[in-house]
Amino acid sequence: MPKLPSWREYEIGCIVTQPGSARAYRTGDWRSQRPIWKNERCIKCGLCYIFCPEGCIRGRKDGYFEADLFYCKGCGICPRECPTGAISMVEETE
């Protein structure tokens, strides 16, 4: 755990001076379920990629898709939108 700042160390008005710093925030911590892909059912339509509210689904070189689990918050939108039922949610066990 990094050392958290003292109240004196924040910029005035908690202004964030580092652009793109939200990238360091692990929304993956919120997840209780994770999406898994059954690529044999995938038609590579890209709807999961479009609908993911975190923008954390990426297209692979082979044309299939996967989630970046650092950001995937487990919302379950991708299986809901997938037209072929290629995605399902499984419980996080750890």
Place this chain on the structure above:
Amino acid sequence: MTKRVGIEVSLAVAEAARLANVDVVSAYPITPQTHIVERLAEMVANGELDAEFIPVESEHSAMSACLGSAAVGARTFTATAGQGLELMHEVLYIATAMRLPIVMAVANRALSGPLNVWGDHSDVMATRDVGWIQVFAENGQEAFDLTLWAFRVAEDPGVLLPTMVNLDGFTLTHVIEPMMLLDEAEVKRFLPPNHYPLPLNPAKPVTMGAFATPVHYTEAKKAQEMALTQAKTTMLKAWQEFADLFGRHYHPVETYRAEDARVLLLTMGSFGETASVAVDELRARGEKVGLVKLRMWRPFPFEELRHAVQHTDVLAVLDRALSPGGPGGPVCSEVKSALYMQEKKPKVFGFIGGLGGRDMTPEDFEALIMRARDMAHKGMESEFEMIGVRE
């Protein structure tokens, strides 16, 4: 050159904003508004003031536009009253959290319902905890002076907090008073240009108003609290500078004939003027009474208040707002808490009056002061009394 003119107080507040050379005025120009923004709109339209006047669709938007304006480092002013202030409510906290030096004149008015647009302090008491610097004017001159002073304080690099100048609706906003106005050159000597330290600027991008998770929120709040309490040093310094330049003196707590008083009355806002007439009348009859006027409401002037009431036996506090089902008026309950830890303290009696534009005459104040004295003599206890109510 300083000139003495007869002017409506609202127009004088608009003149103060013009003299401060504001860059942006954002306001919702409909009831309950005052001539403050009406006059500013006119000035902008006539080319008397080089500013952007943003006539928004609600008070919520008025304050939101002020956030954006202050965030780019523009000198920003708005005015509101009563219900308008309530509609702004959630955005007021954001101005504090983002540390944006917006100056706002509030024409204090009652809140509905029943529908009533007349003067009292219900509106501002509901915004007590928004984290703004809040001061009260007793007359038109003070409203003018405090508006200029508010820019000086709000924009100070050591403060950077939104600042509210309260002036009583109608009793001040709609009357014509003789006043000493200042001119551009004089104001320039008092008020330096606004330099917001981290403005929105595409060349140096920053994120404003980011969210704070539970590990950051408490620290953010602590920083806001420290900023507000520490603003007092600059507030006093700016009043001193104002006095040095223009000869008019302001203090967090002011007193009138209070030195040897056994009974003191505490008021906030324009009632102080009427109450002083009552004090003179009672003094003429040999009663040792005096007046305490609270000018600085946030941050609360604990030390100055304790000092002002340290020798009196009885302190009557008049509130122009009610905390329903609670300990009476907000001013009185704060005065009581400020005194609670003191070993020697006066008997404090709270009164609620002047609600929804109900007039209070010098005779009413005399009766109130005597009532507090009698209650103390008889050893009576009361949380508060609403005065002038027909049974």
